[in-house]
Amino acid sequence: MVLSAVVSLMNTHIAAPPALAVQTLQVLGALLLLTAFATVAARLLSGAIQSYVIQSLVLALIAAVVGYFTHSVDLYLVAVLTVIVKCGAIAWILRNAARRLHLQRELRPYLNIPASLLVCAALTLLAFFSSPAVVAPGTFLNEPKLSISIAMVLIGLFLLSSRRHAIAQVIGLLTIENGLFSGAIAIAYGMPLIVEFGILFDILVAVIVMSLLVTLIQREFVTADTADLRRLRG
Amino acid sequence: MVLSLLLLIPLLASGLCFIAPGRRSLELVTGISTLLTLIVAGVAASQVVAQGHSSGLASWLYADALSALTLLVVAFVTFTAALSSIGYLREDMREQDTTRGEGLRHLRRYYVLFHLFAFSMLVVPLSNSLGVLWIAIEGTTLASLFLVSFYGTGEALEAAWKYVIVGSVGIALALFGTILAYYSAVQVLGASYDLNWSVLAPVAARLNPGVMRLAFLFVVVGYGTKAGLAPMHTWLPDAHSEAPSPISALLSGVLLSCALYGILRFYALALPSLGRAYPSLLLLAFGLLSLLVATLLIFRQRDYKRLLAYSSIEHMGIIVIGVAFGGALGIYGALLQVINHAVTKSLMFFASGQVLLKYETKEISRVSGVIKLMPITGCMLVIGGLALAGSPPFSLFISEFSIFSAGFRQGYLPAAIAMLALVALIFVGLLFRLNRMVFGRAPEAVKPGEVSYLNVVAMGLSVLLVVGLGVFIPTPLNDLLHQAAAVLGGVRR
Numbered sequence: 001m002v003l004s005a006v007v008s009l010m011n012t013h014i015a016a017p018p019a020l021a022v023q024t025l026q027v028l029g030a031l032l033l034l035t036a037f038a039t040v041a042a043r044l045l046s047g048a049i050q051s052y053v054i055q056s057l058v059l060a061l062i063a064a065v066v067g068y069f070t071h072s073v074d075l076y077l078v079a080v081l082t083v084i085v086k087c088g089a090i091a092w093i094l095r096n097a098a099r100r101l102h103l104q105r106e107l108r109p110y111l112n113i114p115a116s117l118l119v120c121a122a123l124t125l126l127a128f129f130s131s132p133a134v135v136a137p138g139t140f141l142n143e144p145k146l147s148i149s150i151a152m153v154l155i156g157l158f159l160l161s162s163r164r165h166a167i168a169q170v171i172g173l174l175t176i177e178n179g180l181f182s183g184a185i186a187i188a189y190g191m192p193l194i195v196e197f198g199i200l201f202d203i204l205v206a207v208i209v210m211s212l213l214v215t216l217i218q219r220e221f222v223t224a225d226t227a228d229l230r231r232l233r234g
Numbered sequence: 235m236v237l238s239l240l241l242l243i244p245l246l247a248s249g250l251c252f253i254a255p256g257r258r259s260l261e262l263v264t265g266i267s268t269l270l271t272l273i274v275a276g277v278a279a280s281q282v283v284a285q286g287h288s289s290g291l292a293s294w295l296y297a298d299a300l301s302a303l304t305l306l307v308v309a310f311v312t313f314t315a316a317l318s319s320i321g322y323l324r325e326d327m328r329e330q331d332t333t334r335g336e337g338l339r340h341l342r343r344y345y346v347l348f349h350l351f352a353f354s355m356l357v358v359p360l361s362n363s364l365g366v367l368w369i370a371i372e373g374t375t376l377a378s379l380f381l382v383s384f385y386g387t388g389e390a391l392e393a394a395w396k397y398v399i400v401g402s403v404g405i406a407l408a409l410f411g412t413i414l415a416y417y418s419a420v421q422v423l424g425a426s427y428d429l430n431w432s433v434l435a436p437v438a439a440r441l442n443p444g445v446m447r448l449a450f451l452f453v454v455v456g457y458g459t460k461a462g463l464a465p466m467h468t469w470l471p472d473a474h475s476e477a478p479s480p481i482s483a484l485l486s487g488v489l490l491s492c493a494l495y496g497i498l499r500f501y502a503l504a505l506p507s508l509g510r511a512y513p514s515l516l517l518l519a520f521g522l523l524s525l526l527v528a529t530l531l532i533f534r535q536r537d538y539k540r541l542l543a544y545s546s547i548e549h550m551g552i553i554v555i556g557v558a559f560g561g562a563l564g565i566y567g568a569l570l571q572v573i574n575h576a577v578t579k580s581l582m583f584f585a586s587g588q589v590l591l592k593y594e595t596k597e598i599s600r601v602s603g604v605i606k607l608m609p610i611t612g613c614m615l616v617i618g619g620l621a622l623a624g625s626p627p628f629s630l631f632i633s634e635f636s637i638f639s640a641g642f643r644q645g646y647l648p649a650a651i652a653m654l655a656l657v658a659l660i661f662v663g664l665l666f667r668l669n670r671m672v673f674g675r676a677p678e679a680v681k682p683g684e685v686s687y688l689n690v691v692a693m694g695l696s697v698l699l700v701v702g703l704g705v706f707i708p709t710p711l712n713d714l715l716h717q718a719a720a721v722l723g724g725v726r727r
Contacts, residue, residue, distance in 0.1 A: 153410070160403065169399060176406045180413065188417040192428045195365030199409070202372045206402060209376050213383065213394055220388050229392040 021069040028065065029148045031058045032182060033124065036155045036175055040116050045098045048171050049091060052178075056086035059178055066185055074193045075185070082181075085200045090174070090207050097211035098167050101218055110162045119162075120155050127151035146186050152179025164225045166214045170207065177203055236278045237290035237297060237360055240305070243271050244356060248349035251342060257332045260345045261320045267349065268309075268316040271356070275309035278302060283713050289362065289432070296362035296432050299717030300502070303569060304359035304495045306714075307576045310699075311487040312352045314692040318584045319348060319480040321688030325591050326478070344384060344478075351377040351484065358492040362430045364499070368405070368412050371460060371496055374489055375401045382477045382485075393472035400469040404459025408496065411452030415503065418445035431499065439506035447512060450504040453497060454516055460493035462547050463520045463554065464527035471531075474543035475596065479587025482539060483580035486546045491572050494553060498722060501557065505723050510560060518558035518649055524551030525656045532663040537596045538589070541667055542582050545622055548660055549575040549630075555653055556637035557722065561644050565724030567636025569715050574621075574629040574703060581696035582618040584689055585611050589671070591685045598667050603676025608684050612672050614693045619668040621700050623661040629703035 035055035042048040060082040067075030111119065127150040152175055159172030181199075184191050191199070221229070247267035254260045281288045282302040289296045297305065323341060330337040354373035361367045375398060383394035416429050418441045423433065434441075459466035474482045497517075504513050528548035535541040549571065556568025588611040593601050605612025621628035634657065641650025676682070684690055707715075 153406075157403070160399070166395070173399070173402050173406070176403065177409075180406060180409050183410065184413045184416070188413065188420050191365055191413065191416060192363070195363065195369070195429060198366060198369035202369055202376070205376050206372070206398070209379055210398055213379065213391065213398065216383070216386065217391050217395060220386070220391055226395065229395060 018069060021065065024065050025062060028058055028062045029145060029182075032062070032178075033148050033151060036152045036179075037117065037120060039171055039175060040120050040155060040159060041113055043113065045101075045165065045167050046095070048168060049094050049098065052094075052171055052174055053087050053091045055175070055178055056082060056090075059182055060087075062182060063185055063190065066189060070189055072189060074196075075190055077193065078190055078196050081197065081200055085204055086174075086178075089204055093207050093211050094167065094170070097214055100215060101167070110164065116158070116162060119158060123154040123158060124151040127154055146183055149179045149183030149186060152176070152182065155179075166210075166217065166226050169226065170210050170214075174203070174207070235290055236274060236281060237288060237295040240271065240274050240278060241295075241353065241356055241360065243267050243274065244349045244353040248346050248353065251345040251349060254342070254345075257338065257341060260341060264316045264320060264345055264348065268313040268352070271352070272309040272313045275305050279306050279714060280710065283710055283717065286717070293430065293432065294362055294366070295360045296430070297360055298721055299714055300495070300498060300569075300721045301359035303572070303714055303718045304491060305356065307491050307573055308352070308355050308359070308488045311484060311576050311580045312355070314580055314584070314695050315480045315484045315487075316348070317695075318483065318587065318689050318692040319344070319478075321686030321690075321692070322478060322480050322587050322591070324688075325686050344381065347377055347381050348481075351381060353377075355484075355488055355492050359495055362432055363428050364412055364415060364431065364434070364503075365429045367496055367499065368409055371408070371457065371493060372402075372405050374492060375405065375460070378481065378485065378489065381481045382473045384478050384481070385476070387476075389472075390476040393469075393476035397469045397473040400466070401460055404456050404466055406456070407452050407459070408456025411449045411456055411500070414445050414449035414452065415441075415500070418442040418449065431503075434503060438503055441503075441507045443507045446504050446507050450500055450508070450513055451516065453500040454520065457493045457496035457500075458520060461490050461497065462493075462524070462550050464524040464547060464551070467524065467527065467547050470547060471540045471543040474546070475537055475539035479539075479583050479590060482542070482586075483583035486543065486583060487576035487580040490546060490550055491576055494550065494572065497554070498557065502722050510723070514558040514560060516558075517554040518646070521551045521553075521555035521558060522649060522652060524548065525555070525653060529656045529659050529663070532660055535667070536598055538598050538601070538667070538671065539583075539586055539596055541598070541664070542579065542586060542622075545660070545664060546575075546579055548657075549579070549622075552634060552637060552653065552657070555649070556633075556640065559637060559640040559644050559646055559650070560724060561640050562716075562719055562724040563636055564640030564644065565719040565722050566715055567633045567640060569718050569722075570703075570707075571630065571633035571637065574633050574700070577696045577699040577703075578618055578621045578628075578630055581614060581693055581700060582622060584693045584696065585614045585618060588685045588689055589615075592680060593677075598671060601671045602674035604672045606676040607680055607682045610684055610690050611693070614697060615668055615672050617697055617700065619665055619672075621704075623664045624657055625661070627701075627704045629700055632704055632707075 035051050038051035039048045042051055060079040063075045063079040128147045156172045156176030160169050163169055190196060247263050250263045251260055279302040282297050282299055287298040332338055332341050354370050354377050357370035361370055379394055379398050382397055383390045419434055421442055422437050422440050462470040474485055501513055524547050528544045532544045553568045553571050556564045589604055621630050624630050624634045638650055
């Protein structure tokens, strides 16, 4: 296969990864984390969606760069599809869904934005201190660091649990997924191609289905504030 | 060949439902296709028993005994749920015009999604790749979401939202587990393989134990969310109580079993590199916690569908405890419990559908005298209730007893005793409630008579297994169970 060259590198530790590759990926990794913070900082939904689009673009770039340095055609494909599905289709669906809603921002978040950012910074520190043990030595590139992925997953989980707006929760979910995606690229150069396609397809369908559901919820409850969903208990 | 056919049938059925002209043809397609699926699943299972495993579609599909077992459960409950759906919807939508317009569109959407849901649940046990397994389990959520919110009421939409958000987070964690498992395999095999079980199983012993330990943890939490293990169970009672009853039967009987299959598959993968101690400890902890949560909440329920949902959490707990106890007996018992729970719980949800249509309430306190109004449904509730509570001579007694004695034999004495105590408490809680519903004075305003005879047929088929498997387990099924137990390391001595 295409990757056999890389595999031999991995197993024998002959070549250190090119410095250029490491530096580019470090910068992109930092950008990725920054965009995750931007989704938390955004006051309006449209801003959060915009940050998600940039985040996905950075992710696609990472896939392409890793693909370039590992000579993997598969990763180029993944990069292209990421742009089409996430920056294109998903962003369009989210914007459309958000436009149909009366509420364009978090009215009363459980935690205000400065406090949220502090929590996310703490989560990032947690990720940086807890994750190095996971990756075994000998992984070729190992960039962006897995700790960035884990930080993104934690930030996504935080968004999901601290936001009440349904669309904001969906963005939390998507942030988690982007984090996992970058993790897969960082430690294993992505999943097998067909699995990546399947995952992207699943996410696309999930976003379509959830935005439909949000519309129905708004029609029934006259809001997209999930804190109003509290008829079912125990 | 057989395996591809198995996936083709529900896909075709879904397509046919999309273009079917009217209610009759929708029902016909649904009945015939699910019966065909059941027959083909039987053929596939018998092939697996004879040959050890079976594969198809350029090794994308793969079935061993564990898959075949899950397959049979999915196919059987899908068939009975299809019969029940036809009966239930005819009655439920009696006041709407289902020949055209809005009513027909509603009905069509139900059946199209029903078959897609069945399709996604059939892909789960049949996929060779652990990545495709993940895609399929995520697919089950997406296909069943609008079945859960079918009624479109506020409660139904709330349940659906909770279901999709909690389910998606869980499934994302399982994806992380899958990525880690892939990573540990890349170190052994190189990056040019497809994450296939048939490739992974032979090298399982060489996988990096540190990474696999983490992978298994994430998979148990992730798929455990969909399997309804506490404390990730929060979506389950809402979704089960708000969905139409035949869908509740599918969710509880087979969706949970499919998610459990994901955990069991990774358990089999982790076993050679990690040994038994760590995976068992993890499963035991989640199992006991699920039992405890179910026990505490069963006593608080006022809604009989939620009651049944908590009983599902209980049974999922018992199953993973059985796997944790291990040994040939424990794993055999756990797998038997998967079958028994699926048929018994679907029986109970079909019966609760009858009650709901008749009394038009889900509150236990407003239902009484079911046996006078609907003698057959009343009897089913009694049989199913006794079986769920774990009393002899029904099938669940056999499997729970096997698990319990495995606990003793494998030296898990405190856990086994805790399990017994909690099951006994649930016995009281469950039967006390059902007793109130089944017996007592029937309300005079309600006309006696069974609601839907197709639903009665569905219950009849299920009860045959509930009683039958308690008395006698046919040899082919017994062989299948032993082979499946061997996949999970429970070899018969």
